[in-house]
Amino acid sequence: MRYSHVFGHTIRHDPKDETTANARLLVRAGFVDKLHAGVYSYLPLGLRTLDRITAIVREEMDAAGGQELHLPMLHPKANWVATGGWDAIDVLFHVPSRTGREYALGQSHEEVISPLVRARARSVEDLPLALYQVGWKFRDELRAKSGVLRGREFLMCDLYSFHADQADFDRFYAEMKSAYLRVYGRLGLTAKVTEASGGAFSEKLSYEFMVLTDAGEDDIRYCPACDFCVNVEVATVSAGDRCPRCGEAELAEARASEVGNVFDLGTRYARAFDHTVRGSNGAAVHPVMGCFGIGITRAMGVIAETFHDDSGLIWPRAVAPARVHLVTIGEAGAAAGPDVYRRLVAALGPRDVLWDDRRTSAGVKLADADLIGLPERVVVSDRTLADGDVEISERQGGAGRRVALAGIDRWARDLVAPEANLPVA
Ligand code: ATP
Numbered sequence: 257m258r259y260s261h262v263f264g265h266t267i268r269h270d271p272k273d274e275t276t277a278n279a280r281l282l283v284r285a286g287f288v289d290k291l292h293a294g295v296y297s298y299l300p301l302g303l304r305t306l307d308r309i310t311a312i313v314r315e316e317m318d319a320a321g322g323q324e325l326h327l328p329m330l331h332p333k334a335n336w337v338a339t340g341g342w343d344a345i346d347v348l349f350h351v352p353s354r355t356g357r358e359y360a361l362g363q364s365h366e367e368v369i370s371p372l373v374r375a376r377a378r379s380v381e382d383l384p385l386a387l388y389q390v391g392w393k394f395r396d397e398l399r400a401k402s403g404v405l406r407g408r409e410f411l412m413c414d415l416y417s418f419h420a421d422q423a424d425f426d427r428f429y430a431e432m433k434s435a436y437l438r439v440y441g442r443l444g445l446t447a448k449v450t451e452a453s454g455g456a457f458s459e460k461l462s463y464e465f466m467v468l469t470d471a472g473e474d475d476i477r478y479c480p481a482c483d484f485c486v487n488v489e490v491a492t493v494s495a496g497d498r499c500p501r502c503g504e505a506e507l508a509e510a511r512a513s514e515v516g517n518v519f520d521l522g523t524r525y526a527r528a529f530d531h532t533v534r535g536s537n538g539a540a541v542h543p544v545m546g547c548f549g550i551g552i553t554r555a556m557g558v559i560a561e562t563f564h565d566d567s568g569l570i571w572p573r574a575v576a577p578a579r580v581h582l583v584t585i586g587e588a589g590a591a592a593g594p595d596v597y598r599r600l601v602a603a604l605g606p607r608d609v610l611w612d613d614r615r616t617s618a619g620v621k622l623a624d625a626d627l628i629g630l631p632e633r634v635v636v637s638d639r640t641l642a643d644g645d646v647e648i649s650e651r652q653g654g655a656g657r658r659v660a661l662a663g664i665d666r667w668a669r670d671l672v673a674p675e676a677n678l679p680v681a
């Protein structure tokens with residue numbers, strides 16, 4: 257990608273109405289643009305990052321046995337009346353039609369997937385089933401002031417599972433909790449598993465995945481010595497109490513953002529939609545259902561909150577919109593640019609190299625590279641070329657180093673194939 261062609265260049269000054277780092281930096285770096293409160297356009301660099309997050313989520317959902325599908329966002333009112341959600345769910349957008357009918361905008365998809373599965377899963381032989389999508393959700397949130405952490409329109413990976421009995425659900429629940437932790441780990445985040453209430457319709461516990469950040473909207477109490485963690489909303493323990501799980505340390509309290517939530521829905525939806533399957537003994541049973549949600553756009557915001565400094569974003573490699581920022585400076589740098597760019601692209605592919613080919617000052621280019629936050633930077637200037645070199649540095653810090661211009665292909669190949677460096681056994 258040539259930066260001169262990329263839609264959505266950096267903005268010098270902080271947007272006025274944004275207080276959180278994710279909103280300020282994602283807007284300034286040209287990743288998102290606010291249409292109105294809680295509703296953002298994702299520009300090419302921002303969409304690239306969302307895609308990278310989504311790809312990781314997809315891999316883990318597939319590995320857990322999930323099958324991807326796409327569900328509609330415009331729902332008939334009747335489905336939401338059937339579960340009571342039409343009146344009970346305050347964030348549900350109601351959409352009137354000129355025909356006199358009413359619709360709901362999907363805030364979650366139990367009301368769509370339940371009748372879909374009812375029509376196709378008729379016997380316990382058809383179970384278990386794990387179906388997921390990566391799709392936009394709409395919620396009539398009262399406040400949306402934390403950038404992409406709280407949208408009125410946001411991307412979620414929502415998986416729904418259907419089981420012949422509670423034991424099979426419990427097995428899957430445990431597997432999915434591990435899959436979720438793998439997702440957050442791959443995104444560079446440390447998530448704490450928090451026991452919380454089961455949501456609007458359930459007395460059962462749910463598990464929330466919380467990442468510590470002051471920009472979050474949840475308060476959690478957790479043990480610094482073990483994995484005990486609860487949401488303050490439902491907590492029966494206080495900050496400073498001895499940990500009820502390990503007894504080793506006193507509970508701490510912190511702000512956090514909920515990046516995922518998994519629920520045991522029991523047979524509630526199967527009953528609402530009258531879904532039974534033939535059991536092995538011929539009797540009809542209601543399948544047990546689970547629902548599992550990862551906030552993709554929120555995860556992007558939490559990553560931005562977690563990885564930035566005063567100069568800009570610092571993307572973890574796994575989710576960076578591109579790997580290498582090529583900065584050419586001065587006349588000689590500009591002249592060498594096309595050849596270095598071509599060689600980097602040959603090793604990494606066109607999407608992973610962002611070349612700032614603009615005719616602008618070194619100061620502006622380096623400041624923009626800091627703001628955009630790609631993991632690796634290659635600077636080609638009159639000064640480095642005088643020694644036959646380029647300068648390589650990492651956005652996360654540390655001193656830059658010189659590499660011979662002739663060695664740039666090898667360096668780029670090693671970035672994507674680190675095992676190439678291992679000695680052959
Ligand atoms: P919150 O308590 O933050 O309002 P929730 O508990 O209502 O969220 P869930 O229904 O559990 O949200 O949705 C699953 C996941 O989707 C959440 O864990 C979160 O990561 C994400 N999410 C929920 N609401 C939003 C939103 N308004 N904007 C961005 N992401 C969201």
Ligand code: MG
Nearest residue numbers: 464514516517
């Ligand atoms: Mg939740």
